[in-house]
Amino acid sequence: MGAAGLCAFDADLALASGAKAFGIPMMLSASSLVSLEEVARIAPGTWYQAYLPGDDRAIEAMIDRVKSADYDILVVTADVPVPANRETNVRNGFSIPLKPSFDLLWQGSTHPGWVTGTFLRTYWRRGEPRFVNLEASGGPPVLSRAAPRPSNRRDRLSWQHVGLIRRRWPGRLVIKGILSPHDARLAADIGADGIIVSNHGGRQLDGAVAPLRVLSDIRQAVPAMTVMLDGGVRRGTDVLKALALGADFVFLGRPFLFAAVVQAEDGVRYAARLLAEEIDRDLALLGLRSLSELSPGLIVDAFR
Numbered sequence: 388m389g390a391a392g393l394c395a396f397d398a399d400l401a402l403a404s405g406a407k408a409f410g411i412p413m414m415l416s417a418s419s420l421v422s423l424e425e426v427a428r429i430a431p432g433t434w435y436q437a438y439l440p441g442d443d444r445a446i447e448a449m450i451d452r453v454k455s456a457d458y459d460i461l462v463v464t465a466d467v468p469v470p471a472n473r474e475t476n477v478r479n480g481f482s483i484p485l486k487p488s489f490d491l492l493w494q495g496s497t498h499p500g501w502v503t504g505t506f507l508r509t510y511w512r513r514g515e516p517r518f519v520n521l522e523a524s525g526g527p528p529v530l531s532r533a534a535p536r537p538s539n540r541r542d543r544l545s546w547q548h549v550g551l552i553r554r555r556w557p558g559r560l561v562i563k564g565i566l567s568p569h570d571a572r573l574a575a576d577i578g579a580d581g582i583i584v585s586n587h588g589g590r591q592l593d594g595a596v597a598p599l600r601v602l603s604d605i606r607q608a609v610p611a612m613t614v615m616l617d618g619g620v621r622r623g624t625d626v627l628k629a630l631a632l633g634a635d636f637v638f639l640g641r642p643f644l645f646a647a648v649v650q651a652e653d654g655v656r657y658a659a660r661l662l663a664e665e666i667d668r669d670l671a672l673l674g675l676r677s678l679s680e681l682s683p684g685l686i687v688d689a690f691r
């Protein structure tokens with residue numbers, strides 16, 4: 388999740404270290420505030436998620452940076468070619484970059500805990516907060532009068548560029564934001580190792596299908612590929628449903644962010660433990676001994 392460092396001090400690090408301590412992967416966003424090099428030092432094994440433009444040179448430079456920092460898994464997010472129109476954010480005045488305004492001042496004065504514990508603490512400890520991992524050379528500041536940047540030629544990113552990424556990136560490559568069997572096959576044909584079936588947590592296209600609804604068809608389209616899923620996973624039962632329908636793995640977004648905001652790394656570990664306990668208990672309540680016994684037959688589709 389991008390801008391996690393705006394929700395809690397060093398939340399990117401809390402998420403990465405909490406995941407590492409629990410033995411699960413964490414995906415560092417391109418829009419994170421702690422450098423990908425520092426995260427890799429503190430939590431080796433973290434995955435890096437890139438927002439890449441349709442520009443060969445920018446792609447090559449970014450891949451080289453991630454490679455030098457010893458990442459093994461590169462995730463390319465495919466579902467943000469242009470910024471979404473988030474009307475909640477239009478109403479509450481949130482934008483990236485954050486624009487100094489009376490509204491922002493008012494929000495700050497009415498949330499002093501956030502101002503001192505997150506925003507000013509980041510300034511004191513790390514200097515001006517920036518999206519340091521967006522491009523090979525760094526990225527823009529979080530607070531600026533400048534208008535939000537256009538999506539930086541992300542709308543030009545094509546499958547040809549994914550081919551280039553595949554040739555240049557020696558590690559495992561994952562495409563995030565796939566919702567159709569056709570795109571899953573294209574990803575497999577181009578040599579991606581895995582996909583994440585995702586609608587970006589429902590934050591991009593109003594009316595996009597829920598990932599769980601298309602999972603079975605995608606699984607069948609690419610039987611040999613690693614198929615992962617995110618979006619709306621909150622409980623052990625949600626994890627089991629996705630695995631039963633063919634996912635190899637699931638990710639959670641917001642629940643871990645909330646956990647990091649409440650109690651940093653400890654909160655992340657606590658949330659992971661809750662989930663693991665639920666998965667274990669729910670398996671037993673289904674009468675199963677291990678995840679390998681899950682199958683699509685356990686799911687009753689009430690909408691069919």
Ligand SMILES: Cc1cc2nc3c(=O)[nH]c(=O)nc-3n(C[C@H](O)[C@H](O)[C@H](O)COP(=O)(O)O)c2cc1C
Nearest residue numbers: 388389416418464587588617618619620639640641
């Ligand atoms: C605050 C926030 C920021 C996000 N930023 C990114 C991002 O930078 N890159 C990305 O690929 N997905 C991003 N996502 C989408 C998540 O990676 C993930 O697909 C989604 O949150 C999963 O849904 P869940 O939150 O219901 O678990 C973001 C989601 C949230 C809530």
